[in-house]
Amino acid sequence: MNACDISSVRKDLRILVVEADAAKAKNIIDALLEAGWTDLHAISQVSGLEQSIEEHAPDIVLIDMANPDRDTLEHIGAVSNTKSRAVAMFVDQTDPHLTQAALAAGVSAYVVDGLQMNRIKSVIETAIARFQMMRQMRSELDAAKQALEDRKTIDRAKGILMRRRGLSEDEAYKLLRKAAMDQGRKVIDVAQALVTASDLLG
């Protein structure tokens, strides 16, 4: 199948992304655009989701697994007598691996009944890949933030030791490291304890 065929097949799928974080929504939309889908919409929140669904009449709705608005989507799919077509959560019984991969990546998809599996599958695979990438980026960002926070705490602990015990910066750090080793704890934990104690004692 050549590239032209793919895009002509993909154009007629209408995809709605529900995501409060604008940067994240754009990221997902970009991934889908790159993969050849063009009929894409994003909404930031679910109050009025029912109207959005009716308005856009999406074939597929993509939403973060951790988004509490999922319950609202379930309701629209399960009970509402909207004129729109029935929407159901995507669970592929024939391919449990795909369902588990979606769960692990943290993406859930709601699809209109009666869509051909091969058309849905490629959308979901694209979404899974992008969610995994965002998750990876997020955890790297969190790790970097944490490292910076730890650095600040250790610097404060060193400062306390330098002031109270008249040590040089190097000596202060060595003392922290020794205390940590003696107690079988991490330097950051000892530093945190020292900072907390010092704050309490004033």
Add this chain to the structure above:
Amino acid sequence: MTRTVLNCGYVPLVDSAPLIIAHELGFAAEEGLELNLMRQPSWSALRDMLGLGHLDAAQMLSPMPVAMTLGLGGLSAQIDTLMGLSANGTVFGVTTRLAQHLEQITFGDPHALLAGLEAWGPRPLRVGVPFPFSMHRLLLSYWTAAAPGLAVESVTVPPPRMAEAVAQGHVDAFWVGEPWGSDIVARGVGDIVMAGSHVWGFAPEKVLAARHDWTVDNPETTQKLMRAVFQASRWLDLEENKPLAVEMLGRSEHLNLSHEVIEPAVTGMLTPTAGAAPIRVEHFLMFHHHAASFPWRSQAAWIAKQLGADSDGTAAAMSCCRTDLYRKYLGPIGADLPGASEKVEGAMNEKTAVSSSRGQMILAPDAFFDGRTFDFSSNAAE
């Protein structure tokens, strides 16, 4: 002894108390269990995590295992109701604007309320509920079916956001579990006009659920879990323990809310409108008393009927209530066991003594607001 670690899903609500207390007060540890309480962002997420094996057990809305058994909603799986976690504990209320139209109506009068709402409606009444497969929505449908002139549209709103939806007028009314009803009143955006128990006197609210296969593969762990939760529920319904329960539930790692918002559910003293004196609601929330933790098969049958099940579906719903495990595992540690696993739902207007393993036990009133009764004994085959 190394403890068995159990991944246990929950949604932070006052009625997740049995799981939180089982963990905090060491009832789980006494059984050699470590409950890894995993807060879930939504009921759908909780259902997926349990159904797909990432959680061993979970707190569920009582209609969820039935819906999953019937293949309704996102994910079907064979999920068992091991025992009840709570009975009642929900409230129905309206926006302050709508409350002005209902001023003459006494608190807790479902008939007068229906008439008042019927008279109000220029358009369908939009009611916020926590999930499509919740006792809240089923009671709402059952109750409002008595007023054919009243058009109702139910919409799911995640409970922590219900107050906002009420304030912004996205919904005209709400049916929620505590603490979210009291939260709405405290913010002055809505009034509570009745409790769920005014529509059904004894409605199963949350249940402890697990995959059927898991209970078969892990009989000992299932037993330990049920025992720990049973001890916690018994502790929770002792009057003298309530202040400590409120304190523990409020902590940041659990509900992260002030005591004032948690107390009404635990004490049954509800404030209907901001600044008013609290009203005592009998049997507002029960964890243990009156066989609240017994997974009555007739309750599952009632739920299945409301969800439109046929007789096969009703039988399947009844068989997912593990009264067999409840009797086998909890009888030996002092649970009083009712003689039958079904009752005629709605038959008791008053507290009623029924035969039990220890002689007799007192069941709480379970009448419906319209006086109807439901006998599922023809479906019964234990």
